Amino acid sequence: MKKITLFVGSPRKNGNTSILAQALEEKIDKTRFSVEICYLYDYDIKPCVDCRACKKNDLVCILKDQMSQIYTKLEESQIIIIGTPIYWFGPTAQTKLMVDRFRPYFVNKKLSGKRGALILPAGSGEGDCDLTIEMFNRTFEALGIQQLGAVTAKAFDIGDVKNDTSAFEGIQELADQIHVIQ
Numbered sequence: 001m002k003k004i005t006l007f008v009g010s011p012r013k014n015g016n017t018s019i020l021a022q023a024l025e026e027k028i029d030k031t032r033f034s035v036e037i038c039y040l041y042d043y044d045i046k047p048c049v050d051c052r053a054c055k056k057n058d059l060v061c062i063l064k065d066q067m068s069q070i071y072t073k074l075e076e077s078q079i080i081i082i083g084t085p086i087y088w089f090g091p092t093a094q095t096k097l098m099v100d101r102f103r104p105y106f107v108n109k110k111l112s113g114k115r116g117a118l119i120l121p122a123g124s125g126e127g128d129c130d131l132t133i134e135m136f137n138r139t140f141e142a143l144g145i146q147q148l149g150a151v152t153a154k155a156f157d158i159g160d161v162k163n164d165t166s167a168f169e170g171i172q173e174l175a176d177q178i179h180v181i182q
C-alpha cells in the first residue's frame, strides 16, 4: 500500500484548494493507495532560522514544534502533493513555512525518489501560477522528488473552482498518473 499525503496550504478548509484536494482523494484507488489530507493551518510550524544544525550529526531539524508530525507524514509518503492558493504569485505563508523546513532533506536525502505534484488555485488562473510552479520544480529537483505535474485552477471566492472544468480534468489526469505508479 503506497501512501499519498495531500498538504492543503489554504486557511479556508472549505475553499478551492480543499475542493480540488478532496476531488483527487475521491478518484484514488484505495485498494492500492492510502490518502491523507493534511491541513497545514492546523499545525504550529516555526520558521527555519538557518541554525544549520540539520547539516550536522543526525541531519535533522532541532526546532521543537508540530513540524515533527509533518516530517513523519512526508517520510512515510511515496507521493507528496502540495496544494496552495496563489498569494502574491507564490505559495501561502503557511506553505512556505513547511517548505523552508525541508532543509534537512537537502542533506539527508530522505525525500529522494518520491513523487510530487501541485494543486494551485488562483483568482487569475494559470497565468499567476508560473513562478510557484517554477519554485517547486526547482525545490523538488534539489530534493530528488520526481514532479508529476501541476494542476492550476481559476477561482477566487469559495467554491468558484467548481465552475472550472479544466481544473477537474487536470485532477483526473493527475489521478491517472498516480495509478500507473507501481
Ligand SMILES: Cc1cc2nc3c(=O)[nH]c(=O)nc-3n(C[C@H](O)[C@H](O)[C@H](O)COP(=O)(O)O)c2cc1C
Binding pocket: 010, 011, 012, 014, 015, 016, 017, 018, 085, 086, 087, 088, 089, 090, 121, 122, 123, 124, 125, 128, 155, 156, 157, 158, 159
Ligand atoms: C493575500 C492574498 C493574495 C492573493 N494573491 C493572488 C495572486 O497573486 N494572484 C491570483 O491570481 N490570486 C491571488 N489571490 C486569490 C486566491 O489565490 C484565490 O482566492 C484562491 O481561490 C484562494 O484559494 P482557497 O479558496 O483554497 O483559499 C490572493 C488572495 C489572497 C488572500
